Amino acid sequence: MCSHQLPDTLSAHVVAAHPEQGWSLLCDGTIVFDDSGELHPDGSVVTPHRWQTRHLTTAA
Numbered sequence: 817m818c819s820h821q822l823p824d825t826l827s828a829h830v831v832a833a834h835p836e837q838g839w840s841l842l843c844d845g846t847i848v849f850d851d852s853g854e855l856h857p858d859g860s861v862v863t864p865h866r867w868q869t870r871h872l873t874t875a876a
Contacts (some may be wrong), residue, residue, distance in 0.1 A: 828842040838850040845857035854862035 828844045828846065831838045831843050832841040834840065835850070840848050842848060847855040848866070849855075851864040852862075853864040856862075
């Protein structure tokens, strides 16, 4: 693993990408999911940032 410190996922880079499964492994051991969730090597979790549909607009 690299020397990045958690939660420094902005400067960590992808070492293994699995877009067909919806996740990528970063050099610091963090697993980042396509839905914006994260699983850190220490077991801590960042929940996905979900959009609330009542705030979204649709085009006609």
